Amino acid sequence: DVKVTQSSRYLVKRTGEKVFLECVQDMDHENMFWYRQDPGLGLRLIYFSYDVKMKEKGDIPEGYSVSREKKERFSLILESASTNQTSMYLCASSFRQGAEAFFGQGTRLTVV
Amino acid sequence: AQSVAQPEDQVNVAEGNPLTVKCTYSVSGNPYLFWYVQYPNRGLQFLLKYITGDNLVKGSYGFEAEFNKSQTSFHLKKPSALVSDSALYFCAGLKYNFNKFYFGSGTKLNVKP
Numbered sequence: 220d221v222k223v224t225q226s227s228r229y230l231v232k233r234t235g236e237k238v239f240l241e242c243v244q245d246m247d248h249e250n251m252f253w254y255r256q257d258p259g260l261g262l263r264l265i266y267f268s269y270d271v272k273m274k275e276k277g278d279i280p281e282g283y284s285v286s287r288e289k290k291e292r293f294s295l296i297l298e299s300a301s302t303n304q305t306s307m308y309l310c311a312s313s314f315r316q317g318a319e320a321f322f323g324q325g326t327r328l329t330v331v
Numbered sequence: 332a333q334s335v336a337q338p339e340d341q342v343n344v345a346e347g348n349p350l351t352v353k354c355t356y357s358v359s360g361n362p363y364l365f366w367y368v369q370y371p372n373r374g375l376q377f378l379l380k381y382i383t384g385d386n387l388v389k390g391s392y393g394f395e396a397e398f399n400k401s402q403t404s405f406h407l408k409k410p411s412a413l414v415s416d417s418a419l420y421f422c423a424g425l426k427y428n429f430n431k432f433y434f435g436s437g438t439k440l441n442v443k444p
Contacts, residue, residue: 223374250430261436262375262421269430277431309374316430317363317382320423322374 222246225310225323232330238297240326242310251293252311252320253277253285262309268293300330333358335424337435344412345443352407352438354422363425364405365432366396368418375421381405392416412442 226241244251252267254277264277266285274285282304286294293312297304307327311320334357344350356362363382367375379390386398396407405422422435 228372252432254434259436262434264431267430275430311375313430317425317427319365319377319380320375320432321377322367324374325372327372 223310223312223321223323225308225326227326228324230326230328232297232300232328234301234330236297236300236330238300238328238330240295240297240308240310240328242293242295242312242323243291244293244312244321245291246312246314246321247290248312248314248321249290250313250315250320251287252313253283253293253295254309254311255279256307256309256325265295302330304328305330333424333426333433335422335433335435337420337422337438339438340436341439341441343441343443346414347411350407350409350412350416350440350442352420352422352440354405354407354435356403356405356422356424356433358424358426358433360427362427364396364398365423365425366390366394366405366407367421367423369421369437370418378407378420412440414442414444416440417442 223244253265254262268274268287284296310323313320365380366378369375381388381398389395424433
């Protein structure tokens with residue numbers, strides 16, 4: 220079974236802190252994604268990566284950056300956390316174009 | 332613009348009755364279409380997908396979905412609902428040869444005993 224693991228289930232951070240969310244997949248998938256999920260808004264794509272060191276902006280990249288130094292790991296960075304970044308963050312990976320995505324369990328981030 | 336729509340925020344059904352969760356898509360070309368389920372405080376789980384071929388796709392937990400190109404729809408169905416099917420369901424589209432998924436806003440399914 221594919222496993223996508225996010226480093227934390229719950230995080231509480233202070234406004235202005237730099238926050239790292241880590242995601243690791245164990246199936247050699249090419250593509251990795253970061254989404255945020257908010258009630259009534261569904262899933263919105265922040266960034267995705269189709270190869271090591273390659274990334275593309277999604278729909279809401281402002282205030283975020285990403286890093287993919289190794290194929291199995293995709294990190295989401297909040298450069299200076301703000302309260303409007305309080306949300307559920309979901310990492311996903313897929314084998315190749317056209318394949319289904321597999322999701323991690325999510326990280327619920329609260330910025331106070 | 333590419334998009335996927337789920338017109339119902341919530342669907343209520345009695346246990347044992349058939350259920351339908353609706354999805355329409357506006358994704359150009361021959362899109363790939365997916366259904367996912369999310370239980371509280373969990374990530375999304377893949378249920379089924381349509382790529383090509385038979386318009387009726389069977390997936391996990393007894394779910395199936397019907398692709399209708401003329402109506403640009405991909406509705407999720409199950410002949411007999413269970414209380415344990417209560418969850419949030421997401422439809423997603425993927426443009427052929429692209430990486431970006433387009434997710435619907437989600438439909439909460441409530442199955443009452």
